[in-house]
Every structure is written in C-alpha cells, then in structure tokens.
Amino acid sequence: MNIQTVLNKGKRFISDPLYRLRVMIKMGAYNSLSDEAFLKKMFPKYMGYALNLDNPQTFSEKLQWMKLYDRKPIYTNIVDKYQAKQFLADKIDSKYIIPNLGVWDNFDEIDFDTLPNQFVLKCTHDSGGIVICKDKSAFDKESARRIINRSLKRDYYLIAREWPYKNVPRRILAEEYIDELGSIDLLDYKMYSFHGEPKLTVVCSNRFSMGGTRMDYYDLDWNFINISILHYKPSNKHYVKPPHYDEMKMLCKQLSKDFPFLRVDFYDVNNHLYVGELTLYPGAGFIKIEPSEFDYKMGEWLRLESVHRS
Incomplete structure (x- = not known):
C-alpha cells in the first residue's frame, strides 16, 4: 500500500463517521459487546434512530430482532456456501444450482x-x-492464496452479529465458472x-462498472417502486420482466415457505435460470430505506408474532 493510499484512508477515517465505525469494527473494538449491546450501539449510527427491540416496527428493526431471537439451526446451513447447495438440492431441481467442483479446509489441499x-x-x-480463474495458464496462485487465506481468517459474524455465520466451518469452495455471470451487463x-410470499424484486445493474451498482425495485406485478436502499440509487432505466420471472416466483415460494423472511437471488442468463444466493439479513439489517415510510411498510409484511423465539 503506497503512502498516498494510506493518507487517503486516514483522511476518510477522520471525516467519514460510518467508514470510521466499520474500521473500528474490523479492528475488533467492539468484540467484547454482547450481540444485543452491539446491535443497540450500532443501529442508530447506521439508521439515525434508536433500535426498539420491545416493539420493532420497521423492516430494519425486525431484522435485528430476528438476529437475536429467531435462531433456527437451519439458518447456519443457509449462509454456508457449501451446505446451502445441499439445501437447494433438497428443495429444487439441480439444474438451477451452480455446480461445485470441490471443497477443502485449507489452500494447500487444493489439487x-x-x-x-x-x-x-x-x-x-x-x-x-x-478468486476467479479464467485461464489456468495465467493463474496467479500466490495472489489467490493471499486472498483466500485473508478470507479464512475473517470472522464474518463479528462484523454485524449475523449469528448464523458464527458456526459455519471455514472452508474453501470451488465452483464452475459461468462466463455470463462475470459480464458487465x-x-x-x-x-x-x-x-413464503414474494413481495418485491430488486434489479441490480452496473455491478462491475466504475459508476457503481444501481438498484431498481419492482412489485409483484412488475410496477416500478421509487425507493432506494442503502446508498444504491435507481438506474433511471426501465427493465422488462426477466424471461423466467414466473419461474423465479415459483422457486422463491418453494425456498422461502418455511421462513419469516428470505431473499432469493437469481441470474437469468442465456435462457438459463440460476439461484445465486439465499440471504436472511440484507445489508445485515442496517439498510436505510428512503422514503422511510416504505421501511414501515416492509415491516408490516414481516409478522414477528408468527415467529417462535429460539
């Protein structure tokens, strides 16, 4: 890291309170806090209002409540990138799942x-x-080793107290490379x-461009919803329904029917539909929704009275 990069990060640490907070979390400054104390301390810094766990109303508050009180063992499998494939295989056709090539405990085990x-x-x-390898003859194994080993050391649970990550075995997974999934478009x-009922779909675009990710929201009938979540702005484009939209809804219902909330991510490429990921807490629940009224509306969709505390 050069001196200018260090200086820029130092300036940002001083001027940007959220950046400073994330750095302090990564440095372990709050590791000694209980999950509840951590969430109560961090939530207002991200959201601008105090976390009410006794009577949560917004979607963001309810996600924090679920982190603390909805702790089913299956959730650990959902966030484990290896075990999640088995969960998917038990629920849906394997044609929707990106195939695994192998799993190992450490980098040196990989053949x-x-x-x-x-x-x-x-x-x-x-x-x-x-780490993406498009050509083994040009593959930088030492760079890959550094990236993977750094990731293996990271305790993802401590970053936002998403407790399902706490007990996931730290392993390395190899998947098939699907060229279309790296496309800029x-x-x-x-x-x-x-x-178990899909309510809205987010279209994420510009994932690999300098302009940054854009997110556009659509209701179940594919009407545009003018909201923004986190720092992601709409693209100012209108997207037509993806070719396999009805199939997405069917799969989403199958996968989410036993969950109070679940986000199911899809890729619809070259006439093929893939399930990319299952997410329990989008943005770790620290998702500032504008207008704020929609945060309350999404909160109404999530009925905590139906959730048995575990």
Whole structure:
C-alpha cells in the first residue's frame, strides 16, 4: 500500500463517521459487546434512530430482532456456501444450482491439476474474497492464496452479529465458472419473500462498472417502486420482466415457505435460470430505506408474532 493510499484512508477515517465505525469494527473494538449491546450501539449510527427491540416496527428493526431471537439451526446451513447447495438440492431441481467442483479446509489441499481451466474459488463462511480463474495458464496462485487465506481468517459474524455465520466451518469452495455471470451487463434479480410470499424484486445493474451498482425495485406485478436502499440509487432505466420471472416466483415460494423472511437471488442468463444466493439479513439489517415510510411498510409484511423465539 503506497503512502498516498494510506493518507487517503486516514483522511476518510477522520471525516467519514460510518467508514470510521466499520474500521473500528474490523479492528475488533467492539468484540467484547454482547450481540444485543452491539446491535443497540450500532443501529442508530447506521439508521439515525434508536433500535426498539420491545416493539420493532420497521423492516430494519425486525431484522435485528430476528438476529437475536429467531435462531433456527437451519439458518447456519443457509449462509454456508457449501451446505446451502445441499439445501437447494433438497428443495429444487439441480439444474438451477451452480455446480461445485470441490471443497477443502485449507489452500494447500487444493489439487489445481484436477480443476478445469476455468473455475471460481470462495470461502464458505465469508462474503467477498472471491478468486476467479479464467485461464489456468495465467493463474496467479500466490495472489489467490493471499486472498483466500485473508478470507479464512475473517470472522464474518463479528462484523454485524449475523449469528448464523458464527458456526459455519471455514472452508474453501470451488465452483464452475459461468462466463455470463462475470459480464458487465449482467442483471442480478433479488426477490424479497415474506412468510413464503414474494413481495418485491430488486434489479441490480452496473455491478462491475466504475459508476457503481444501481438498484431498481419492482412489485409483484412488475410496477416500478421509487425507493432506494442503502446508498444504491435507481438506474433511471426501465427493465422488462426477466424471461423466467414466473419461474423465479415459483422457486422463491418453494425456498422461502418455511421462513419469516428470505431473499432469493437469481441470474437469468442465456435462457438459463440460476439461484445465486439465499440471504436472511440484507445489508445485515442496517439498510436505510428512503422514503422511510416504505421501511414501515416492509415491516408490516414481516409478522414477528408468527415467529417462535429460539
């Protein structure tokens, strides 16, 4: 890291309170706090209002409540990138699942000679830290080792107290490389489901461009909803329904029917539908929704009285 980068990060640490907070969390400054104390301390810093766990009303508050009081063992399997594939295979046709190539406990166990020319490496317990190999003859194994080993050391649970990550075995997963999933024009469809009923779909665009990710929201009838979540702005484009939209809804209902809330992510590429990921707490529940009224509306969709505390 050069001096200018260090100076820029130092300036941002001083001027940007949220950046400073994230750095302090990564440094372990709040590791000693209980989950409840941590969430009560962090929530107002992200959201601008105090967390009410006794009578949560907004979607964001209710996600925090579920982190603390809805702790079913299956949730750990859902966030484990390896075990999640088995969960999917038990629920839906395997044609929707990106195939695995192998799983290992440490980097030195990987026999790269047995892997195809193109593949993807990621850690089962973490978010980010992805290594994409498009050509083994040009593959930088040492760079991949650094990325993966850094990811293996990270305790993702401590970042936002998403407790299901706490007990996920730290392993390395290899998946088939699907060229279309790295396209700059790729659209990622994230379907929000409440008590087994899809309610809205987020179209994520510009994922790999300098302009940054854009997110556009549509209701179940594919009417545009003018909201923004986190710092992601709408694209100012109108997207038509994806070719397999009805199939997405069917799969989302199947996968989410036993969950108070579940987000199911899809890729619809080259006449093929893939399930990319299952998410219990979008943005770890620290998702500032504008207008704020929609945060309350989404909160109404999530009925905590139906959730048995565990």
